[in-house]
Amino acid sequence: MFLEAVQISKRFPGVQALSEVDISLAAGEIHAVVGENGAGKSTLMSILIGLLKPDKGDIFIDSKKVVLHNPIDAQRMGIAIVPQEINLVPMLSVMENIYLGIEPRTLGGLMVDWKRTEREASALLERMGESINPKHKIKDLPTAQRQLIQIARAFAFKSKVLILDEPTASLTIRETENLFKIIRTFKSQGGAAFYISHRLEEMKEIADRVTVLRDGKKVTELSPKTASVHDMIEKMVGKGIARSQEPRKYQRGAGRTLLRVENLTRAGEFYDVNLELHEGEILGIAGLVGAGRTELVKCIFGDSIASHGDIYVGSKKIIPRTPKVGIKNSIGYLPEERRRLGVFPLLTVCENMTLPMQRQIVSAMGINKRKETALAREYVEKLSIKTKDLREKISNLSGGNQQKVILSRWLLIGSKIVILDEPTRGIDVNAKAEIHNLLKHLANQGLGIILISSEIEEVIENADRILILHEGRLKGEVDPKQTSQEEILKICLT
Amino acid sequence: MPNVATAGRSGIKERLLPLLRFREGGVLLALILLCLLLTLGTDKFLTPYNLGIVVRQIAFVATIALGQTLVLLTGGIDLSVGTLAGLCSIIGSLLMVSTKLDPYLCALLATLLGAGLGGLNGVLISYLKMNPFIVTLAAGEVFAGLVLVVTRGYPVTGIPESYRVLGQGMLGFVPVPAIAMLVIALVLTFVLNRMPYGRSIYALGGNESAARLAGIDVKKVKFSVYLLSGFLAAFVGMMFVSRMNAGQPTIGPSWLLPSITAAILGGTSLSGGEGTMIGTIIGATLMGVLANGIVLMNISPYWERVIIGAVVIAAVLIDRFREKKA
Numbered sequence: 001m002f003l004e005a006v007q008i009s010k011r012f013p014g015v016q017a018l019s020e021v022d023i024s025l026a027a028g029e030i031h032a033v034v035g036e037n038g039a040g041k042s043t044l045m046s047i048l049i050g051l052l053k054p055d056k057g058d059i060f061i062d063s064k065k066v067v068l069h070n071p072i073d074a075q076r077m078g079i080a081i082v083p084q085e086i087n088l089v090p091m092l093s094v095m096e097n098i099y100l101g102i103e104p105r106t107l108g109g110l111m112v113d114w115k116r117t118e119r120e121a122s123a124l125l126e127r128m129g130e131s132i133n134p135k136h137k138i139k140d141l142p143t144a145q146r147q148l149i150q151i152a153r154a155f156a157f158k159s160k161v162l163i164l165d166e167p168t169a170s171l172t173i174r175e176t177e178n179l180f181k182i183i184r185t186f187k188s189q190g191g192a193a194f195y196i197s198h199r200l201e202e203m204k205e206i207a208d209r210v211t212v213l214r215d216g217k218k219v220t221e222l223s224p225k226t227a228s229v230h231d232m233i234e235k236m237v238g239k240g241i242a243r244s245q246e247p248r249k250y251q252r253g254a255g256r257t258l259l260r261v262e263n264l265t266r267a268g269e270f271y272d273v274n275l276e277l278h279e280g281e282i283l284g285i286a287g288l289v290g291a292g293r294t295e296l297v298k299c300i301f302g303d304s305i306a307s308h309g310d311i312y313v314g315s316k317k318i319i320p321r322t323p324k325v326g327i328k329n330s331i332g333y334l335p336e337e338r339r340r341l342g343v344f345p346l347l348t349v350c351e352n353m354t355l356p357m358q359r360q361i362v363s364a365m366g367i368n369k370r371k372e373t374a375l376a377r378e379y380v381e382k383l384s385i386k387t388k389d390l391r392e393k394i395s396n397l398s399g400g401n402q403q404k405v406i407l408s409r410w411l412l413i414g415s416k417i418v419i420l421d422e423p424t425r426g427i428d429v430n431a432k433a434e435i436h437n438l439l440k441h442l443a444n445q446g447l448g449i450i451l452i453s454s455e456i457e458e459v460i461e462n463a464d465r466i467l468i469l470h471e472g473r474l475k476g477e478v479d480p481k482q483t484s485q486e487e488i489l490k491i492c493l494t
Numbered sequence: 495m496p497n498v499a500t501a502g503r504s505g506i507k508e509r510l511l512p513l514l515r516f517r518e519g520g521v522l523l524a525l526i527l528l529c530l531l532l533t534l535g536t537d538k539f540l541t542p543y544n545l546g547i548v549v550r551q552i553a554f555v556a557t558i559a560l561g562q563t564l565v566l567l568t569g570g571i572d573l574s575v576g577t578l579a580g581l582c583s584i585i586g587s588l589l590m591v592s593t594k595l596d597p598y599l600c601a602l603l604a605t606l607l608g609a610g611l612g613g614l615n616g617v618l619i620s621y622l623k624m625n626p627f628i629v630t631l632a633a634g635e636v637f638a639g640l641v642l643v644v645t646r647g648y649p650v651t652g653i654p655e656s657y658r659v660l661g662q663g664m665l666g667f668v669p670v671p672a673i674a675m676l677v678i679a680l681v682l683t684f685v686l687n688r689m690p691y692g693r694s695i696y697a698l699g700g701n702e703s704a705a706r707l708a709g710i711d712v713k714k715v716k717f718s719v720y721l722l723s724g725f726l727a728a729f730v731g732m733m734f735v736s737r738m739n740a741g742q743p744t745i746g747p748s749w750l751l752p753s754i755t756a757a758i759l760g761g762t763s764l765s766g767g768e769g770t771m772i773g774t775i776i777g778a779t780l781m782g783v784l785a786n787g788i789v790l791m792n793i794s795p796y797w798e799r800v801i802i803g804a805v806v807i808a809a810v811l812i813d814r815f816r817e818k819k820a
Contacts, residue, residue, distance in 0.1 A: 303707060327709040341707055346700040346767040355697055356709045358690040366688025409708065 002026050003048075003079070003161055003192070008057035010043055010216075017043040018216045020057070025161060025192045030183065032195045032203050032224070035213035036236050038399075038427065041196050044213070045163050048194070049081045050074040080159035082150045084166040088138045095121035095134035098153045124152050128182050144175040151182065162186070162193040168202065170289050173493065180206050198455065200229045201489075214238050229485070233457065246437070249444040250280025252464050257314070258448040259331075259417050261300065264309030269295040270472035273309070277417060277448040282439055284463025284480065285452045286488050292472040293452045294336055297419045301333040302326035313417070327356055332410025334403070336421040336452075342406045343394050350376040350390040352405050357413040379408040383438060400424075400431025407438070418442070419450040424458065436462050456485045468492060518761050518773040520812055524805075525780045528787065536790045542667055548786045550737070553671035556778035557730045558749050559756035560678055561612075561723035563774045566757055567686075567699045568719050569766025570626035574615060574634035575727040575753055580746025581637040582608040583731030587650035587741025590657065597657035601732040605725060611637070612724015616717035630720075634750070641743050650741030661737030671733050678726065679771045686771065695719065699766030755802065756781060759809050780805070 004024040010017045018040045025031050033041050046052040048059070050068030059066050061077055068074045071081075088097045095117050096103075104120065106113035121134035130148055138146060147167060154162055164183070168176045183193065183206060195207055203210055203224040210227065212219040212235040219235050255278035264273045270292035277283050285293050299306040302320030311318050313329045320326045326333065335341035344352055353376045354361070361368045361375070376390050383404045387397055394402055403423055410418050420439070424432040439462055443449055453459050459466055460480045468475045470492045478488065532539040539545075558575050565572040586604030590597045611633070618629045663670040686692035694715050697705040706712045730749070735741050759777030762769025781802055788798050 301707075322711075323707050324709045324711065333707060335704075335707055340701075341703050344697050344700045344704055344767075347696060351693065351697075355693060355705075358693055362690055366684060367690065367693070369688075 002062055004060040005048060006058050008044065008047060008054045010047065010052060010054050016216050021218045023211055025194060027190045027192050028187055029192045029208050030187060030195050030206055032197065032207035032210045033213060034200060034210060034232055034236060039213040040216040041213055045081065045165060045194065045196065049079055049163060075157055078158065078160035080154035080157055081163040081165065082154055082167060084169060086146045086150060088146060088149060090139035091137060093135050093137055094132055094149055097138055097149055098124065098156050102156065124155060128152060144171050160191055162191065164193055165196045166198065168197060168199055200232050212236055246440055246444065248440065253278055253281065255279025255281055260312040262310045264299060264306050264311065266295060266299055267307045273474055275467060277450060279446050279448055280443050282443050282449045282451055282463045284459035284466040285450060285469055286456050286459045286466050287469035288492060289454060291469040293469050294421055297333065297421060297450060297452065301331050301419060327413065330414060330416040332415030332418045334406050334420045334423055338399065338403060343402050345395040347394060348391045349387050349394050349397065349405055352394045353379060353408050353412055356409055375412060379412060383408055398431065400427040400435065403427060403435060417448045421452045422454065456488050518770060518776050521759055521780055521809060522776050525776060525783065528783055532787050532790060538790055546669055548782050549672045550669045552778050552782035553669065553675040554730050554734060555749060555752045555756060556775050557675045557678060558727050559753040559774045559778050560682055560771055561726035562753040563757045563762050563769050563771060564695065564719040565723050566762045566764060567695050567766060567769050568716055569699045570619065571630065572720060572723045573627065573630040573750060574637060575723060576748065576750030577634045577637035577641065577746040578608055578611055578724055579727040579731035579749060580641050580743065582728035583735045584641050584645055584650060584741045584743060586732050587653060587735050590654060591650060591652045597654045604732055605728045608728020609721050609725035613717065613721040615724065616720030619720060620713045620716035638746065645743040647743055649743060653735060653739050657736050661733045674733065679775055683771045696767055752781060755806055759806060
């Protein structure tokens with residue numbers, strides 16, 4: 001089978017998500033698609049499985065033009081997606097999930113043949129080298145196994161083309177190895193796959209070809225045998241992004257101590273963490289998914305409670321039991337999942353900014369709207385937030401601008417310590433650079449910033465010091481000027 | 495460029511019907527048309543006597559619906575308002591009849607009891623994390639049962655003459671319950687739009703997790719709306735005692751569904767975060783005028799619920815289309 005998509009274009013209100021992208025896939029091939037968030041990977045894949053219709057362009061299977069109206073069409077042609085977000089029914093068993101909708105039937109199609117379902121599920125899992133009981137409920141399985149069930153489901157549909165969307169994002173190294181083994185077996189049997197991942201170092205190991213997308217366009221096609229991770233990043237990011245030239249004001253670690261954490265532990269999540277954050281400093285925390293980074297900062301802010309250890313803001317010991325306590329002690333937190341934890345989609349830009357500080361602008365006549373608007377306008381300008389109107393709903397803003405609104409929430413209330421958890425996930429390349437510049441600017445004004453990111457490069461580029469957290473323990477501190485992604489990964493894993 | 499989005503090329507429709515741009519606009523328009531229809535179609539609608547009856551009826555349901563709206567704004571629901579109003583009105587009546595306390599003091603005590611019972615709902619829902627639907631459904635049953643236990647189904651009579659003002663009095667040509675409703679609506683509107691507490695309610699209804707991270711005491715706010723809902727329901731119960739000169743064991747349940755319907759008609763979202771007090775009053779008014787119209791037009795009153803049900807579906811359907819366009 002040979003899949004080919006030619007000159008695919010797709011426009012969404014306000015953005016050209018894809019323009020004239022060509023991509024192909026041959027039997028037995030693993031074709032990686034890389035690009036920054038917003039580069040168009042998901043849009044392209046959604047088109048290939050019939051979830052979205054392209055504005056222009058055609059899809060050919062074995063040189064025959066096909067039109068995919070919906071994912072069921074795609075499935076019939078042998079194309080299946082293994083989505084990033086696991087898409088299984090947690091209360092049903094493994095075998096029910098694998099064969100949902102295509103259960104083997106008996107009694108002339110009236111009844112599900114559960115015996116056969118179980119037999120086939122066992123056989124399928126065995127071929128994948130897994131010993132999962134097909135009768136176990138999905139909700140009782142760890143994430144990695146759920147992912148495999150999702151793949152097993154694609155196999156049950158006899159798919160010839162898999163679209164793997166960030167399959168390793170939440171897997172450990174060993175689980176990743178296991179997944180690769182399964183992909184290789186699939187490949188040796190003539191299966192093919194599009195492989196989407198941010199973990200560029202995986203490409204050498206698993207991909208035959210790498211297509212780089214940027215801002216909806218195909219930039220180039222690389223061979224992972226010859227191209228380095230650095231080459232790929234360069235192509236992904238492109239040139240011409242305005243990096244801040246503003247000189248840093250504070251000497252590394254020389255500012256007053258804003259925050260001190262001593263032996264902080266939350267059982268099961270992280271242990272004996274010691275750290276200091278200084279005025280004018282960007283402290284990076286690097287580590288793999290599941291290292292305990294988010295859990296750590298949540299305890300500092302007050303979103304969850306440490307089991308022991310001490311937190312000092314300045315010289316004052318604080319016990320943050322709720323976010324309110326953190327906020328009172330001038331800590332601001334920009335959470336990992338913007339949509340779920342950050343924005344109030346029904347409120348205006350202005351309201352989203354002033355919510356935590358509204359008590360400071362309230363008089364006998366209620367909230368002083370003139371003052372509120374003035375404050376909000378000031379920060380819209382300072383952070384160059386692109387919005388038509390302060391009274392516009394925040395949901396109309398782009399991801400990057402929403403993120404700036406949430407950041408300004410903490411600047412407005414005068415936070416001295418700002419914790420940013422994956423601040424640039426899901427926002428486009430230029431907005432990302434803007435946020436990076438902003439962080440440096442804020443640090444120069446004396447704020448202490450903690451930056452968490454799964455993109456190690458992002459931490460290296462922006463932080464003044466980097467702490468490495470692995471499986472809940474600090475594994476050391478590195479100087480970003482003298483380290484590399486490889487070194488940090490090595491520290492994590494040794 | 496602020497505030498230029500709607501200038502210039504906006505369509506004729508939008509200029510003719512600026513009402514429709516507000517969430518409540520559609521229902522308000524329907525209400526105006528209905529009133530026009532009744533004024534032209536019957537000669538009794540616009541008489542002071544008829545309006546007095548309609549307004550008084552609306553005031554009871556609308557005031558309960560205001561509390562219900564607060565709860566709905568947080569994404570919850572209060573299914574106990576009806577029987578809570580019933581129970582408090584019975585207890586207030588019994589207090590008046592069996593003690594020599596001032597009847598208005600008795601009314602106040604009963605209303606505070608309502609706040610307490612609502613607060614109890616709030617504790618279970620907010621601090622003990624129980625499901626609001628289940629808690630208030632069950633609490634509503636308990637209240638309904640208690641009414642029967644206390645009264646055995648008989649009304650409480652012998653309410654002092656002096657207590658009639660609250661339900662039957664007029665200020666000029668406006669019935670007192672209508673004034674109470676308006677004052678409460680104005681206060682709540684101010685709180686919702688201009689006070690941090692009000693903003694917190696909208697924030698909580700729109701995104702609870704984010705509200706917590708923005709430093710809002712989510713539990714306290716959630717608890718408080720059930721308390722307020724109970725307070726308002728009990729207050730309406732006591733107004734009704736004054737209106738009927740008796741504590742009626744059967745009144746409560748008939749207020750529950752209209753309180754939700756009025757809020758929804760007025761644009762309150764069942765999933766929280768959207769809705770206004772003025773919208774709820776418009777919704778309640780539309781229902782009241784419809785019911786009145788049915789009587790005036792000599793349509794069998796049995797049709798009332800059919801028509802109101804159809805109107806609700808139509809209103810929500812229109813809302814869907816508008817949301818899609820936006």
